[in-house]
Amino acid sequence: MKHKRLILGIFLAIILTLLILYSGLEYNNYDPGIEYILENFETYNNTKISFSGVIEEVNTTNQQITISIPRTPYLMEIKTDTIEDNMQKGDIVEILGVLDGKYHVTAEKILVIQQWKYDLIFIRSLPAIPFALYLFFRTRRFNKKTFRFEWRDKDA
Amino acid sequence: MPDWLTHTLAGWITGKAIKMEVGLLVVGSLIPDLVKINLAFLYLGVDLHHFLNPFHTPAGAFFIAGIFALFFEDAKKAFIPLGIGIITHFILDFFLVHVSGGMKLLFPISWSEWQYYLIRSDDYHMTIVAVLAAILVYIIYFYHKKERL
Numbered sequence: 001m002k003h004k005r006l007i008l009g010i011f012l013a014i015i016l017t018l019l020i021l022y023s024g025l026e027y028n029n030y031d032p033g034i035e036y037i038l039e040n041f042e043t044y045n046n047t048k049i050s051f052s053g054v055i056e057e058v059n060t061t062n063q064q065i066t067i068s069i070p071r072t073p074y075l076m077e078i079k080t081d082t083i084e085d086n087m088q089k090g091d092i093v094e095i096l097g098v099l100d101g102k103y104h105v106t107a108e109k110i111l112v113i114q115q116w117k118y119d120l121i122f123i124r125s126l127p128a129i130p131f132a133l134y135l136f137f138r139t140r141r142f143n144k145k146t147f148r149f150e151w152r153d154k155d156a
Numbered sequence: 157m158p159d160w161l162t163h164t165l166a167g168w169i170t171g172k173a174i175k176m177e178v179g180l181l182v183v184g185s186l187i188p189d190l191v192k193i194n195l196a197f198l199y200l201g202v203d204l205h206h207f208l209n210p211f212h213t214p215a216g217a218f219f220i221a222g223i224f225a226l227f228f229e230d231a232k233k234a235f236i237p238l239g240i241g242i243i244t245h246f247i248l249d250f251f252l253v254h255v256s257g258g259m260k261l262l263f264p265i266s267w268s269e270w271q272y273y274l275i276r277s278d279d280y281h282m283t284i285v286a287v288l289a290a291i292l293v294y295i296i297y298f299y300h301k302k303e304r305l
Contacts, residue, residue: 009226016210016219022264024207030267031257033206050256071203096255109255117278121159124283128160132186135168136179149228 035072041102049105050096051076055112058087067093080107090115158248158275158282160186165286166248167241169293176237184241187224188217188249213263217242251275 028036034051037044053067053076065078065087078095087093091114097107140149167185171178191211197204210216221238228234249259251274258271275282 005226005231009223012219012222012226016216016223019210019216019219019264020207023210024204027206027209031260031269050254071198071201094255111253111255111276113276113278117280120280121278124162124280125160128164128186131161132164132179132182135182139177139179147227149234 034069034074034076037099038074038102041099044099046098046100048096048108049099050094052092052094055087055089055091055093057089058083065093067095075103077101077104078107078110079104080110082110084110084112086114087112088114092118158252158277160189162283162286163189163245163248165290166244169286169290170240170244171237172293172297174240176240178237180234180237181241181244183224184221184238185245187220187238187242188212188245190220209260210263213260214242214246215263217245252277 027033032040032044032049034049034053037049037051051069053069055065056068056075057066059065060083063080063083065080065083067076067078068074069076076095078093078097091112093113094109094111095105095107096109097105099105137152139152141152142148143150163185164182167182168178170176171181188211191205191208193211194203194205194208211220218239221235221242225231225235225238246259246261250270251272253273253276254271258269260267261270262268
């Protein structure tokens with residue numbers, strides 16, 4: 001019984017590993033990231049792309065915003081018809097548009113998340129960790145000998 | 157993503173409503189967001205998003221739940237609430253607004269993405285609704301329990 005469980009665990013872990021490897025190796029072929037798109041600019045020139053970044057500059061005169069791509073040296077110029085009043089440096093943006101220059105996109109859709117609202121998502125998430133741990137360990141405990149989670153109280 | 161508080165509260169409410177082990181259901185509701193482990197890797201300067209993405213697909217999340225369930229006496233009984241928790245997670249995430257794309261619900265069979273753009277991920281009203289719903293369920297559950305005593 002114990003061996004059956006171990007074999008099943010190894011089998012599931014192998015499948016999960018294969019999924020991870022498949023995703024990692026094929027991801028850019030199906031859902032390319034902006035870094036891959038810029039490295040293969042000729043392939044994606046004049047195609048519709050989507051990506052996200054952080055606003056660096058808002059130019060209302062030219063109806064253009066400059067965004068940086070986190071963890072890359074790239075700065076993208078985004079041409080848009082509608083610059084929202086509340087767009088500010090540091091806000092997070094999702095862009096859908098046509099790549100019509102190496103670092104230039106004409107946007108069709110822009111989704112702006114104000115920086116404080118973005119940070120608030122993470123702050124709101126923090127209480128969930130102790131909440132989940134409390135609910136779980138209120139009724140369960142880990143038995144180091146059997147290497148299993150068991151009921152704290154058989155009647156629980 | 158909706159915040160984790162919304163996910164855990166949705167899991168807790170579901171667990172109370174269907175009378176299942178809430179602890180496991182709440183843990184299950186957070187399993188797909190194990191993909192956020194990537195934040196730790198990003199801090200170390202390594203981006204593993206493409207590799208970890210299967211965690212945020214039903215197939216990947218259910219495999220993780222399957223492995224976790226093996227650490228319980230009755231693995232099948234543990235897997236069910238974990239799985240329901242995962243489903244609550246994907247239902248909530250399904251309604252998030254993006255400019256394009258969505259969730260790869262049929263990965264690895266298909267890379268197609270599905271989403272119904274309804275709620276912005278930064279909309280904290282969703283969290284408030286979840287908190288109020290949880291309080292309501294708690295009150296109902298509390299009085300129901302009191303009446304039975």
